[in-house]
Structure formats: structure tokens, C-alpha cells
Amino acid sequence: MAEHADLLAEMQAVSRMTTAERLKHAQKRRTQQLKVWAQMEKEASQKDKEKRKSKLKKSQRVVFPDSITLLEAATRNDVEEVQDMVKRGISPDLYNEDGLTALHQCCIDDFEEMVRILLEAGADVNACDSELWTPLHAAATCGHLSLVELLISHGANLLAVNADGNMPYDLCEDEMTLDYIETAMANQGITQEKINECRAAKESQMVADIRALIQAGSDLNTPDGNKASLLHIAAANGYHTTAELLLEQKAKIDLKDCDGWEPLHAASCWGHIHMVELLVANGANLNAKSYMDETPLDVCADDEVRAKLLDLKRKHEAIMKSEERHKSSLQRRASSAGSRGKVVRRVSVNERSSLYRREHQKEAIVWQERGQEVELQDDDEDKQTDAELKQHTTLSSANESHGNQVDPMQESLFSKSETIVGNGSASSSSLPGEPRGSKLDRSASYQMATGEQEDTVGSDLSKEVSHHTLADLKRQRAAAKLHKQSPLSAGEDLSQISLETGRSNTESTVYCTPASGDPPLLKLIAPEDDPPPEKNRCCSLM
Template identity: 50%
Template sequence: MANHLELLTELQQLDKVPSLERLRAAQKRRTQQLKRWAVYEKEMQNKKRKADKRRGHGNLLENRRRVSFAASIALLEASARNDPDEVRYLLKNNLSPDLCNEDGLTALHQCCIDNYEDMVRILLAHGATVNAQDNELWTPLHAAATCGHTGLVKILIQHGADLLAVNSDGNMPYDLCEDDPTLDIIETAMANRGITQEMINETRAAVEKRMLGDIQNLLQDGADVNQHDSQGATLLHITAANGYAQAAEMLLEGGARTDMRDSDGWTPLHAAACWGQVHVAELLVSHGANLNAKTYMEETPIDLCEDEEFRNHLLELKHKHDIIMKSQLKHKTSLCRRTSSAGSRGKVVRRASLSDRHNLCRKEYQTEAIVWRGGREKEERERESEQENSHSTQPDDAPQVPGILKDGSQQNGCISSTPAPPASNGDPVTPDPCDPDPAPSAEELKPKERAQTLSELKKQRAAAKLLALPVLNGHLGNGSTKPSPEDPRMPLVSSNGSAVYFTPASGDPPLLRLKQPIEDEDPKNDSCCCIS
């Protein structure tokens, strides 16, 4: 038997040879190990016999403890030792030839691995199931085809072995066969049975179709698709490991989570990457699976991927995902918007800088001023022309009424506190000391053009509303009337008794200029209803 260093050297050499030669070398070493164990067992039995003779045979039977094994272990052990007599003896004692160990491995599986043709015939003759499956759905034909045992493949095919049996990896026996003579035998048998490519594809998809039906029933019943099994795996883990893209898509649409972990901390993306399921991995990433997720052993899906091409593809997906996440983050920061606090739907308030808000306010003021003034330009021109005609036809002794400009300034420079009515004796009217020119020209009557602000416009609007209130010679009352439109020169009296004149040529009504009441004035001289 070779020592440990020789075995290590042999392992390094076997890495460079095909799998078939590695299997043969392993079988050779296993045979040597069994022989060495048989020699060791005989030596131990001889030592026990000598010890029994010394202590006496009677005492030995009383003190010896009997050890018994299960029937499955005995059958598997006899098959592994290639002992046909013991196998026949066990099978004659009503032992089932399909007994298996905890991995689901039967005696027929073990004989196909070890290439024991006589033992395979004995087991098949006693009713062993030719298509028995272990925990990974491997049949004896899978084992014989993988190991390249041509004789065993022929025997199994003669006894009706399933050529389209699919294991848990989705592989059939001819998929696993690397030995050309053995592969020719399998393909010839498939042709003789009339197996076509369509049948192969349907057989491969049969398991996924059954799973699709089960998932659909679960979704209709409202069951939880994220439920864990004994190993912590979910349905999405199983579909990802087996590469069932349609089943995985149905689960994702039904609410399956991509971040669920099994007992080892694996996500469905870890399972897809480990087993090289490219399409399922792309589907999981498109539904938000994290490529940076780590297992309890600090392994990412990329670390578990053994295929170099698939690894590069996952790296590309990770790079694209990082770019998309960065662009979305940048887009969110640039789109600064919030919903109105008043609860109005569909309104968006965009934030702006201080300079932008200042420019926007100035633009609004200018727009409102233009609207306020633009509509009256034509009317002011008509009023000016009418004013010129009235001055040209008016006699020289007619009283001149000063006008008030739109912006609050008097046409002639000041506001008359009291009007100058014409004398009863026909004397000329005494001119106002503030008005050096009793007959102003049309140019003087024209309102001055200057920039107006929004505050001034608001004040003028408020003044127009105040002047629209009913007044009568400085006295307010319930039965007062507005100035007659037939006499636009009629003075409007304010609350403090001062007269304010308004003419059509003066534009909008001005602001009232109120005077503070005189404290020394005797209230007896005025009427009782004076408001001054």
C-alpha cells in the first residue's frame, strides 16, 4: 500500500489525465485497500482465537457482545466486496435487492460503479429495479455510462434501462458519457427505440412543466411561495438551481423574494451562479437580486461561479447594475420636487434659487403693469383729444379745474384744497396761487410716463374702490348718491372735507389724501353730522 506522499504525487499526475483514467486509478487503489483490509481482518481474527483459547471457550461466549447490522448494510457491503455467494444467501432470505443507504444508493448502483458484471446479473435476476434512482436522480445506467463500462451498459439496456432518464442536473446518460465506444452503444440503442430530438426536449422539460402546474395551484390557493423547506430553501432556490426559467418567472410574478436565504446563507442568485444557470441569473438580477450578497462564508454569487465565461457575464451585469443605480440616484437628486401641503394632487413645486425667484417676481410685476396700463393707452389718447377740443371751445372766463394724474401727481403741480367757483357778479375767477397758468395746454394735461411698481398699482386699485363709495358734499349718509356720469367735473368730497377733482383725462382715480383734523376748530361752527 502506498504511503501518503506517494498518493499526493499520484493525485497531481491524475489532474492532467482524462476522467476515465482517473476512475480506473481510483478503482485500482480501492481494490488494494480492500485487500489490505482483508489481510488485517484475518490477522485480528487469529489474535482473537489465540486469546480465546487462553481464557477458555465457555467464558468467552458468556462475556462476548454480539453486533448486528441492518440488512441493507449487509447487502451493500457484500456487493461492494464482490461476494456472489453471500449476496445470493442474503437474497434467498427474502432481502429486497433495492435496499439503499442514506444517499439512495442501491447495490445495483454500487456494482455499476465498480464494474462487477456478474454481481449485476445476479441482482437483476432477483428482481432489482433497473431504473432505480438515488437522491440526485442518478440511475445505474448513469453510473455505468459515466464510468465508461461498455459491458454493463449493454446488460442494462437489454434489461430495459431508460435511455431518457434525467438526473437532478438535467443530464441524460448519453450527456455524461465520454467514452466513444460506450456512447456509440447508447446512441444506437436510442435510434433503435425511435427516440428523436423532440422527445428528448419534451423529456427534459417534463419536470419543469410539472413544477409549473404545482406553482400555479399554489398561487391559486393563496399559499406562501416564500416558505422554507427543511434545509431553508424556497421554491425560487430550487428553480434557480435547476435552471427553470419559466417557473422562476412565475414565482417572481407571484411575490417570491430574491433576498431569501437558506441554511447556508445562499440566495437564489447564489444557487443559479453555482450551477451555471445563466438565464435564471439574468432574470433574478432584472428583478432586483443583489450581486453583492454574501453567504455565511462571505461568498458572493460571482465567487461561487466556476465557469469563466459565466463569471465574466455576471461581472458585466454587476457593472451595468451599478451604472443604473448611480444614474437613478443622480436623477433623484436633480428632480427636487414635493407635493403641495394643501393636498392638491398633480401640483409640483420646483425649488429655485434666490436670484431665479427675484427675476421671476420682477417679470410678474412688469407683466401686470403692462396689462394694467396697456388696456388704457387708447382710452387715454381719446381723452386727451377730447380735452384739447374742450379747451379750444371753452371761453376764457370759464373756470379751470385742475386734474389729477394717474400716478397721484396733479396736472398743474399742486392739489387745490378748495375749488374756485365763478363769481355771481360776472367778475373773472380768481386764479389759484398754486396754479400760475389757468389754461394748461394739452402737453401739460398729458400724464407723465414713468415706471410703476406692483405696490403702487395695488394702492391705486384700493383708491378707486374708496372713491366709488357714495358721498354727498362731505357728508356720508344712507341716501347719498354717486356723482352723475353726465357731469364728470363734479368734485368728489372726501371724509375730511377736502375736494378732490377727477376728470376723464386724468386716468385712474388717485389715492385720497386725508388731513388731520384741526384741534382748535370750534365744532359749533360746523353741522352736527360733520365727520372731520
């Protein structure tokens, strides 16, 4: 194809050509142009083909990691390929995303020859997957006796504990295989104490680490790479002691990991029923949802744990309902109490007075019933007092005849009579302001003034008068309680009671001390309404 400069140089020559010559020249140039374009298209198509071929070659070649290739060859029991890979230096301990090695897989599938090749190549006989299962766990669970013998002969750990806390013999259900494992454990001198120690070794180590963090003042809620806290790990593994220690240190029970799981989700998923009870008792939410809207009940696959979760959920709902009912009843009581207070404040003075009267009437009835009971008791006391007074007067006369000499026996009788009199009506001790005199003077604490009270009362009371005085005083006191006497004024120190005796027509005034019993029912008088204020005249015109 001609260049632009060449076309400009040919313009003068073309201008001198005839019309027929110019047409031929244009056709020639057009043919040359088409040839150049065709060549260019051919070259472009060849380049595209080469690119496509190179892309096809690259896309058709698939390369897998050595771990997948080795595990796949072991699963197919391809002995030659496995041997070839081992010869090329590929490690026999390669594992997939679940931590499963080729030795695990061959123990599950019972490929004894492949197991021998891997063990000879240096495979780890105690390799653990993500759930801490060893090849011996897998062989014992499947009941492959020959593989169990082969693994034990190569040093398999009989006390290896998986994530569920199980050893190989815990998972074995085949009797012959179990007998062989137990025999091997006995030959190695394994005791029950050692078994228990191995089971608790990991939890003990975790507890020791947590105590070290506590002493250092570290935060126990710090999450790991998957946002799982220490309580998540303890709940997933069923470490009850570790969880108790964390909860005592106020570890958060509602933290979420990368999947939105709380510790209760982990305990429910792995079927740790005691851990579920512990977490719920410390306030774990049974309705907590993960990022996939899963509750602990949704992720639980164990029937026993599921039943426990349902039971705890029912109990929790029942407790919440009872608390709501209690709160509502308290609110109703508070509102009703407030309304009652408002009603009482609006009651008039007359209504309050009538209310007081009714209350005092009820109280008077109670006091009357009590007075009847006291009267019956006083009758019995009167009989006892009469006998004591007779004995008292006899002793006093004997003392006078013997020059007021009292022997110890008589003193005991005096003290006894004083005590009885004090229990019946008056105190055994002297009244305030009274000098301590003889026992006879203190026993006669009640005195009666006759109609001739203006005269000087003699200190020596006759026996009959003292006897009737004490008996009559008790009857008077009982009568006062039954409203037989007029009410007394509350300001007097000594109450005066008028009494008509059946034996004489003379009126006697009786004085009772504070020890003579309860006063008449003064407080039963109803309050009276205030009288209306009197209108005083302010001037003479009114």
C-alpha cells in the first residue's frame, strides 16, 4: 500500500492523464489496497489462534496439592502411587482441612498393606485430627483388630484423649478388639488413677493457665483468631471446672464468635449436658441466635441434651410468668393503697367520729371478755390469799408473844406470803418512797379508810378487816373492768372507787396502787366533734 507522501507526488502526473488513464490507475491502487488488508486479516487470525491455543493448554492442566493427592491415592488403596509419592519426598503426614491424614483414612477403610507402607515411610502413629482423634481411635471404633495390633506395636498411645474426653478403649464395641486393648493397657501398667489423670490433664493445664492470667491481671474475655473466648473453649470441650473458674471471675457469658455462637451454642452442639446446666444457671440466654438465626436448641443433635434444653426453657418461661404476675399484683396493691389513702382524706369529721366509735365498741367487747376471764382467776386467788392471810396473822401473833423473834422457817413463810400477795394484786417490793419496814407492813399494801377517816388510822389492822379488805379490793378491781364503776380521770396518781358493801351500809373509799391491775377503759371514749366557734359581738350595736 502506497504511503501518503507517494500519493501526493503522483498528483501532478495524474492531473496530466486522460480520463481513461486515471480510471485504470485508481483500479490498480484499489487492488493493491485489498491485498494488503487481506494479508493483515490473515496475520491477525493466526495470532488469535495462537493465543487461544495457549489459553486452552493452560486451562486444561489441573494441579492438586500433595496433601489431597496423597489422601486420594490412599483412599483408592493405590499402593504404587503412594509409594511413588513417598519416594519423591512427599511427607506421609500431610493432612486436609479437617486434620485427617492418610493413616487415619487407611485405618478407617481397613487397608492393612497401605498402613504398613505409611508406617515404614515414617508416618506419625499418634497424629491427631481437628477433634484429637488418633489412628488408634479410628481402628478401635471400627473394630479392626489387625490394625489395632499393628498400631500398638508401632507405639500407639493407649491413653490418647480426644475432644470428647474418650480414649480408644472407650470407643471400642468389638469384644475381641476391646480385650486386646485392655490386655495391652494392663501389660503397660496402666491403672485407673493414671487414666483419670490423663483425662483431666488438658483441663488442669487450662486451669493453671487461666490462674496465671488472673494473677497477671489479664482480660479473660480476649478472643482468639475466630473471636472465641476462653469460655467458648471450655464450653465446647466440656471443661466444667474451667467454666466455673471463668464464671467466678465474671467472664462474659454472651460473647459471640465468628459464627455468632455464644458459649451455650458450643455446649449444646457438642452435647455437654452439665455445661448447659451451668451456663443456664449463670444467666445464659436460651433464645440467643447466631448469625444464621440458630438458637442453642437448633444446633443441638443429642437427644438427652435437647430434652434438657426444652425442660430448662419451660422452667425459665414459667419463672418469668410468675414474676410478671407478682409485679402486676404489687402494682395493683400500690394503686389500691393510694386510692384508699385518698378516700380517707376526703372523709368528713362526723364520719371519722362514727368510725372511731365503732372501733372503740369492738375494743370494749374484747376488754369485757378479758375481764370475765380475770374475774374467774381472781376467785381462785381469793381462796389462796385467805389461807395465806390466816397463816400470816397466826405467825404475827406468835412473834408478838415471843418478843418478835422469827425463826428461819417463819421467814420463809413470810416471804412466800409476800410473793403470793404480790402475784395476786400488789408488788412484793415496797412502793416508791416507802421505807423498807417489816414484812407485815409490806404485805398490807392495800389499806381501807372507814367512814371515820378524819380520825387517825391505827397501824394495827384487825385480822377480819384485812381479810375483807384484800378480798373486796379484788372484787372492786374486777368490777371496774366490767364497767360497774364510774370512769376515772387519767391524771390522778391514785384512783378513787366508790363501793357499796353488802355487809354494811357505810360507804368506803378504796385506793388502788398502779400494781392493782389495768385502769378502767378510758381510751374507749369516742372523740367528740369540735363545738362550733362562738360569735362574739364586736360592738354594742349588734
